[in-house]
Amino acid sequence: MTRKIAILGASGYTGAELVRLIATHPNMEIAALAAERKAGMQMRDVFPHLAHLDLPGLVRISEIDFSAVDLCFCALPHKTSQEVIRALPRDLKIVDLSADFRLRDPDDYEKWYGNPHAAVGIQGEAVYGLTEFYRDEIAAARLVAGTGCNAATGQFALRPLIAAGVIGLDDIVIDMKCAVSGAGRSLKENLLHAELSEGYNAYAVGGTHRHLGEFDQEFSAIAGRPVKVQFTPHLLPANRGILATVYLSGEARAVHETLAAAYADEPFLQVLPFGQTPSTHHVRGSNFCHIGVTGDRIAGRAIVVAALDNLTKGSSGQALQNANLMLGEEETAGLMLAPLFP
Structure with missing residues (x-):
């Protein structure tokens, strides 16, 4: 059964990434592409790397017949999404x-984003769209809220450790390197x-980055008490990728064993052998997240390093993974592309 898909905000990076991924999906067809400022243009003119695909022209959102759409991806800016999604049909499945x-x-939301909801x-x-931890809720949802790319990276490194109680909760430091496409x-x-x-x-x-709101929300819910991490992002002169280096109090071997056990059956989360750490090069253009653990020269300290592609696993790939669950498709459909290297 072919699923009809609409993408709102198709002229942005995440919109283009959705098109690239859906082009390999066995059961999805892009039925509508919206881009308000570029309405009337063809996708090949906005993104020449997609010129080989047979795609509908870009239109305004008001021109889309949503009754002919099975699921809509909303890749619009903050604040705009709330206004647009509020006006969409109430029975339409949406990944924001x-x-x-x-x-x-x-x-x-008002605290971190500066305007009323x-x-x-x-x-x-x-439903919060961190697929590996909200699968059942996502499968039954009408509206899924994709995570922040930085927030996803930090959570993949930390959620199982907080849940298992193998690390201290009051001295977590996340040092994150972020590519410019974010x-x-x-x-x-x-x-x-x-x-x-x-x-x-x-x-x-x-402590002013907006994704701290997600860390506070999710980590505190897991721990059953307030958890506040120290988080500093850094801007890299690179197109794609996030690398998070997380400093923890905890026994490094136990940290590694906990992550390896938690992600043993996850198709996209790869825990490296103890002592190895990942590179953004190793996940570029893919829906994979690589996680490494090593000890520190200071006893009782551990370092977790997580790498993912901010446009794929951190955003559009995650969105497609969630859409697959919402539509009853194979979760990995359209997402098993190998990383690009070099």
């Missing part, structure tokens, strides 16, 4: 890639080649 439905408490009436329907496709002065290349900088220093 923005931050607009990730935080269950509307007050937390515009769709409180449907916030309660939203900032989206809009023109920004600090992302110009001359401003970004040959450099490396921390940003959102001191």
Whole structure:
């Protein structure tokens, strides 16, 4: 059975990544592509790397007949998603890639994103889209809220460890390196080649990054008490990839054994042999996340390193993984592409 798919925000990086992945899906067909500012254009003109695909033209959202759509991906900016999704048909299955439905408490959304929640009436329907930990809820959901790419990376490194009680909860440090595509496709002065290349900088220093809202929400729920991590992201002069180095108190072998056992049957989460650590090169363009564990020279300390592609496993790949569950498809369909190397 062929599933008809719509993508809203198809002219952004995550929209293009969705098209690339769905093109290999055995049971999905892209029926509609929306991009308000580029309506009337063809996808090949916006993204020449997709010129070989037979795709519908870009239109405005108001021009789409959603009665002919089985599932809609919403790859729109924060705040815009709430307004658009609120107006979509109530029986339409939706995977939202923005931050607009990730935080269950509307007050937390306003705290981290700076504006009141515009769709409180449907916030309660939203299921947090970290697939490996919310499978059953996602399969039954109408609306799934994709995670932040940074938030996903940190959670893959930490959730099983918090649940198993093998690490201290009050001294977790997440040092994260993030590729520039995570900032989206809009023109920004600090992302110009001359401003970004040959450099490396921390940003959102001191606990101001919005994905901390997700860490607080999810880690505290697992632990049954407030958990606040120290988190500093750094901007890399690279197109794709996230590398998280997480510093912990805990016995390194126990940390490794806990992660290996938790992810033994997960198709996309690969725990490396003890002492090995991953590179963003090893997951580029794929839906895989590689996780390594090593000890430290200081007794009782462990280091977990996690790598994923922010556009794939961190966003569009995760979204397709969730959509597969929502539509009763094989979870891995369209997602087993090997990483690109070099």
